[in-house]
Amino acid sequence: MIPKSVDNLQEMHGLGCVGYKAFISYANKNYPHASDDVLLKGMKNAAEFNGLIGVHAENADIVETTSKEMEQEGNMDPESYPDGRPALAELEAMERAILFAEKTGCRLYIVHMTVAEGGEMVRQAKRRGIQVSNETCPHYLLFDKSVLKEKGVFAKCNPPIRSYENKEALWDQLLKGNIDCIGSDHGPYTDEEKLEFGNNIWKAPAGFSGIDVLLPTMLSEGVNNRGLDLVTLAKLVSTNAAKTFELYPKKRNNIGWL
Numbered sequence: 001m002i003p004k005s006v007d008n009l010q011e012m013h014g015l016g017c018v019g020y021k022a023f024i025s026y027a028n029k030n031y032p033h034a035s036d037d038v039l040l041k042g043m044k045n046a047a048e049f050n051g052l053i054g055v056h057a058e059n060a061d062i063v064e065t066t067s068k069e070m071e072q073e074g075n076m077d078p079e080s081y082p083d084g085r086p087a088l089a090e091l092e093a094m095e096r097a098i099l100f101a102e103k104t105g106c107r108l109y110i111v112h113m114t115v116a117e118g119g120e121m122v123r124q125a126k127r128r129g130i131q132v133s134n135e136t137c138p139h140y141l142l143f144d145k146s147v148l149k150e151k152g153v154f155a156k157c158n159p160p161i162r163s164y165e166n167k168e169a170l171w172d173q174l175l176k177g178n179i180d181c182i183g184s185d186h187g188p189y190t191d192e193e194k195l196e197f198g199n200n201i202w203k204a205p206a207g208f209s210g211i212d213v214l215l216p217t218m219l220s221e222g223v224n225n226r227g228l229d230l231v232t233l234a235k236l237v238s239t240n241a242a243k244t245f246e247l248y249p250k251k252r253n254n255i256g257w258l
Helices: 009-014 036-047 060-072 078-084 087-104 117-127 138-142 146-155 164-176 214-226 230-244
Strands: 020-023 052-056 107-110 132-136
Touching: 009 036, 020 036, 036 052, 036 087, 036 107, 052 087, 060 078, 060 087, 078 146, 087 107, 087 117, 117 132, 117 164, 132 230, 138 164, 138 214, 214 230
Parallel strands: 020 052, 052 107, 107 132
Antiparallel strands: none
8 A cells, every 4th residue: 555556445345355564664666655645544534445555664764864874874784673663663653554544444554563562552552442453473582683683684684673672562562462463574684685785784774585484483382482372373373364354254366255
C-alpha cells in the first residue's frame, strides 16, 4: 500500500490480493513511505471490503533523524544500531496504527514486531474490539543486540534486534498468547550487497534470509528449550496466519482451491 496504489486496493482485492503492506517507517526507492494521510485513506478504503492492512511500525521522523545524527557523530559501533531506531519509535507507530484501525474499522496486522510491550498493547486493543493482530520473527526471539557486534551488517534488519531483556520479555508475551504469528520477514541479500558500503552499519541494506530456518529454530528454541507445545507452534507459524489472511481452511493457487 503505497501512495500510488492507495485508491486501487479494491481492484487488487478482486485480483486476489489478501493484504496490503504500508511502510510508515522511512522512504526509499523500493518501499515508498506511507504518510499518515495515506495510511488513513488506505485503511478507510480497505475497510469497505474487509481488507487487511499490514504495517511496518516505526515512527519515520524519529528513526530517520536519530540514525542520521548517530552516523554524523561517527558512531559506527554495530551494537549501537538499535539506539538509532529506538523501541519508542516502534511503540508510537503501533499505537497510531491501532488508533487509525479503531476509527476506520479496518483489519490491521502489525508485522515483525520487536518490542515486548507491543504484545500487551495488542491484547488491550483486542479487548476494545479492534481488529488487530501481530507477528514477531525468529531473529527477535533468538538473538539480542550483541549479535550485531559479532555479525555486523549481516545482522542488520529493521526494526532492529534489541536488548537481551527485551528478547526474554518477548518470549513471555508469546507464551502468554499475546503474539498471533511468527513470520520470517525473509529479505536476503548477497554478501556483496551487504558489504557494498563496507562495515557502515547505517548504510548497509537491512534484512537477511529467514524462511528456511524459521521452523527448525522455533522447534529447537521454542519447543525444546522453552516448553512451547507443538499445537501452539503450528498455530503461530501457520494456522493463525492462514486465518488472518483469509486462506483458512484451504489455500488457493491460480488454478483453484487446494
